[in-house]
Amino acid sequence: MTDYIDSVPLEKAYRLLTHGPTVLVSSRHNGVDNVMAAAWSCALDFAPPKVTVVIDKITATRALVEGSGMFVLQVPTVAQLQLTEQLGTTSLATEPDKLQRAQAELFHIDGHDLPFVAGCSAWLACRLVPEPHNQQTYDLFIGEVVGAWSDTRAFKDGHWQFEHADPAWRSLHHVAGGHFYAIGEALTVMPEK
Amino acid sequence: MTDYIDSVPLEKAYRLLTHGPTVLVSSRHNGVDNVMAAAWSCALDFAPPKVTVVIDKITATRALVEGSGMFVLQVPTVAQLQLTEQLGTTSLATEPDKLQRAQAELFHIDGHDLPFVAGCSAWLACRLVPEPHNQQTYDLFIGEVVGAWSDTRAFKDGHWQFEHADPAWRSLHHVAGGHFYAIGEALTVMPEK
Numbered sequence: 001m002t003d004y005i006d007s008v009p010l011e012k013a014y015r016l017l018t019h020g021p022t023v024l025v026s027s028r029h030n031g032v033d034n035v036m037a038a039a040w041s042c043a044l045d046f047a048p049p050k051v052t053v054v055i056d057k058i059t060a061t062r063a064l065v066e067g068s069g070m071f072v073l074q075v076p077t078v079a080q081l082q083l084t085e086q087l088g089t090t091s092l093a094t095e096p097d098k099l100q101r102a103q104a105e106l107f108h109i110d111g112h113d114l115p116f117v118a119g120c121s122a123w124l125a126c127r128l129v130p131e132p133h134n135q136q137t138y139d140l141f142i143g144e145v146v147g148a149w150s151d152t153r154a155f156k157d158g159h160w161q162f163e164h165a166d167p168a169w170r171s172l173h174h175v176a177g178g179h180f181y182a183i184g185e186a187l188t189v190m191p192e193k
Numbered sequence: 194m195t196d197y198i199d200s201v202p203l204e205k206a207y208r209l210l211t212h213g214p215t216v217l218v219s220s221r222h223n224g225v226d227n228v229m230a231a232a233w234s235c236a237l238d239f240a241p242p243k244v245t246v247v248i249d250k251i252t253a254t255r256a257l258v259e260g261s262g263m264f265v266l267q268v269p270t271v272a273q274l275q276l277t278e279q280l281g282t283t284s285l286a287t288e289p290d291k292l293q294r295a296q297a298e299l300f301h302i303d304g305h306d307l308p309f310v311a312g313c314s315a316w317l318a319c320r321l322v323p324e325p326h327n328q329q330t331y332d333l334f335i336g337e338v339v340g341a342w343s344d345t346r347a348f349k350d351g352h353w354q355f356e357h358a359d360p361a362w363r364s365l366h367h368v369a370g371g372h373f374y375a376i377g378e379a380l381t382v383m384p385e386k
Binding site for chain 2: 015018019020021039040041042043044045050052054078081082085131133134138139140142158159160162170172173174175176178179180181182183184185186187188189190
């Protein structure tokens with residue numbers, strides 16, 4: 001954990017996802033850690049903060065999430081483009097050394113028995129809100145955010161800093177097949193006359 | 194409907210939302226049309242294509258969606274920043290002339306009795322997949338995409354054209370309180386060595 005990582009108040013945690021970035025989903029169960037990429041994740045509620053994420057039945061991460069009832073959504077950066085793609089296109093089921101090969105570095109945050117991926121811009125520790133029908137029918141998982149952190153070089157005082165930060169901190173927005181967009185310029189609505 | 198609007202194959206429809214844009218939700222019921230902005234919308238499935246969108250109980254649009262079982266998700270552009278903010282911060286319940294005041298122009302697509310918002314880059318006509326528990330507990334609505342269209346100046350041949358198009362076509366990504374980011378530069382993963 002670097003000096004730059006700071007906790008984010010839970011009432012601001014939705015802002016880490018509202019702009020629609022691709023996320024990394026990590027989980028730990030019975031001594032096994034894994035991380036996958038997910039393009040289909042979304043904020044769901046403000047208080048208590050909740051999120052949704054679509055996790056396919058073929059993923060190895062899904063069993064860890066269902067087994068432990070806990071997961072982390074973290075926001076990878078432009079600097080982690082290759083890492084994100086690799087974590088999203090390989091499976092622990094067929095490549096037991098997936099994380100090492102992708103050079104994914106995990107770190108610890110006190111009070112949370114979860115694998116956090118180093119180098120990301122934000123982390124949301126989530127407790128699974130069990131909804132078996134959604135999970136089985138739609139691969140749709142709901143999490144309640146129980147802890148949130150950001151790298152203050154990318155997100156500070158409740159706001160993304162993309163317009164001031166090194167472009168390498170920008171979030172990734174997947175479209176299809178290894179094609180992403182970085183988040184772009186800031187826009188602010190003018191007050192109505 | 195302009196010459197530039199073309200249908201999008203349903204198997205590519207998820208790409209219109211996967212990069213996480215703010216959307217406009219429109220619906221029609223009993224002769225009433227309305228449009229609201231929603232930051233929390235997400236792709237859910239490829240085939241048949243499905244989407245999620247969070248629609249608060251205080252919104253007037255929600256009653257139209259529940260009453261008609263149909264809605265449109267459309268992707269507004271940088272050129273529609275003020276329109277998007279205004280549609281997201283006013284309610285038909287208190288401002289019956291909301292759409293006129295926002296200068297929202299609606300248009301028709303044959304075969305769909307739905308209000309489509311002109312000037313957007315993409316439109317997804319959706320049939321509500323009723324899930325009363327999700328709707329009541331989480332304000333979470335699931336739609337099956339039954340038709341998709343794009344303005345080919347922004348999305349063509351199954352791909353967003355942001356890197357070639359006028360920046361005014363870029364999608365909006367809301368963070369909080371009138372602050373948005375436009376989508377940014379294109380990034381493509383290098384093949385693994």
